[in-house]
Amino acid sequence: MIIKILGPGCTNCANLERVTRQAVADLGVNAEVEKVTDYAAILGYGVMSTPGLVVDDKVVLSGRVPTAAQVRELLAPLAS
Amino acid sequence: MTLAERLRPATPTRRWVALGAAAVAWFGLYAVNLPFWDWLVFDVVGLATESRLGSGVHFFLHDSVKILLLLAGIIFLVTVLRSFMSVERTRALLGGRREGVGNVMAAGLGVITPFCSCSAVPAFIGFVAAGVPVGVTLSFLIASPLVNEVAIALLFGLFGLGPTLLYVGAGLVIAVIAGFVLGKLKVERWIEPFVFETRLGGQVIDSSPGLTWDDRIQMGIEEVSEILHKIWPYLLVGIGLGAAIHGWAPEDFFTRYAGVGNPFAVVIAVLIGVPLYSNAAGIMPLVEALHDKGLPMGTLLAFMIAVVALSLPELILLRRVLKPPLIATFVAVTGTGIIAVGYLFNAVLA
Numbered sequence: 001m002i003i004k005i006l007g008p009g010c011t012n013c014a015n016l017e018r019v020t021r022q023a024v025a026d027l028g029v030n031a032e033v034e035k036v037t038d039y040a041a042i043l044g045y046g047v048m049s050t051p052g053l054v055v056d057d058k059v060v061l062s063g064r065v066p067t068a069a070q071v072r073e074l075l076a077p078l079a080s
Numbered sequence: 081m082t083l084a085e086r087l088r089p090a091t092p093t094r095r096w097v098a099l100g101a102a103a104v105a106w107f108g109l110y111a112v113n114l115p116f117w118d119w120l121v122f123d124v125v126g127l128a129t130e131s132r133l134g135s136g137v138h139f140f141l142h143d144s145v146k147i148l149l150l151l152a153g154i155i156f157l158v159t160v161l162r163s164f165m166s167v168e169r170t171r172a173l174l175g176g177r178r179e180g181v182g183n184v185m186a187a188g189l190g191v192i193t194p195f196c197s198c199s200a201v202p203a204f205i206g207f208v209a210a211g212v213p214v215g216v217t218l219s220f221l222i223a224s225p226l227v228n229e230v231a232i233a234l235l236f237g238l239f240g241l242g243p244t245l246l247y248v249g250a251g252l253v254i255a256v257i258a259g260f261v262l263g264k265l266k267v268e269r270w271i272e273p274f275v276f277e278t279r280l281g282g283q284v285i286d287s288s289p290g291l292t293w294d295d296r297i298q299m300g301i302e303e304v305s306e307i308l309h310k311i312w313p314y315l316l317v318g319i320g321l322g323a324a325i326h327g328w329a330p331e332d333f334f335t336r337y338a339g340v341g342n343p344f345a346v347v348i349a350v351l352i353g354v355p356l357y358s359n360a361a362g363i364m365p366l367v368e369a370l371h372d373k374g375l376p377m378g379t380l381l382a383f384m385i386a387v388v389a390l391s392l393p394e395l396i397l398l399r400r401v402l403k404p405p406l407i408a409t410f411v412a413v414t415g416t417g418i419i420a421v422g423y424l425f426n427a428v429l430a
Binding site for chain 1: 166167168171194195196198199201202203205206207209274277278279280298299302397400
């Protein structure tokens, strides 16, 4: 799967990337984690409050930094 | 695992019991703070109550604990309450509003919407793309950092309810008027063209529903630890300076230069405050000490608002969407509003 972290590069975005990478490692899924920092691209996903988390081009979360456990719960059903 | 994750309760009953216990502990600590330092500094260590060293040290210790408690309590409450709002919901409420009513709503929503300044640019674009007038959007962006929960916590703790309400009211009025004026100036030509070309794609996700109480409480704990982590150096420097002024500065030093006798005091305070980049936590202990030295509240509030409302990092972020003439106008209009509020309060409170 392809995971995108939406955000201009603030602390929250870095935190989201960290917990996401951790969740991916914990689940042992094969995923590519990319960062999207371009504002037009972020808005293109309909995300106004950063950070946003996009899995396979679908927004699953925005506006807050979840815990690694919460990201695991979000990713697990999508990781088939 | 983070601290907040480890604190996650297993059952709803345990959650409310833990929350209740935390509240009781908070009030207990707050109540023993003053007697404890009285006892330790004056009785055990034996410093004289009237001495500079004694009152300075006592001020520093008592204020540090009091401010930390207030910050933790109020940031937690505000974060939990704000988790019921979201930028997406605010945008939906503001879409299609006219200027005037829209400015008032935007300023109010700016206070209660959870908002990180790093979202300023996507929110700006998103609002404009949804048809929210530029002036109304600016009212939101001014109110959001201006009426700030850290400042509310400290003002309330150090000066009581009156000045706190004045501060909130002043912040709202400045945001409404500045946004309205900027909207009337037809500032669209000073906005980067890509803003108007960007289309909101996909489905706008509202992050606020679907959160459980445990989620909201966890967000509160995380916010408290994050903010305290971020501001403690400012806080210590601020309280240290405040303690120094409290104990050592000559009684009439500040009133002679910035007291009611100087008609330019408010303007000077704002001009000093704008480039100063601190946050409410660093500035408030200083404000308290200066107030004790006899400076008028209007001048001090104007100084504090100038420091908190207009910050270079935020202006640099906004530069991505606003052209330099609009940034300059933004600073000028907001600064003028702050100065006006300072004089008004000095006149009303004198």
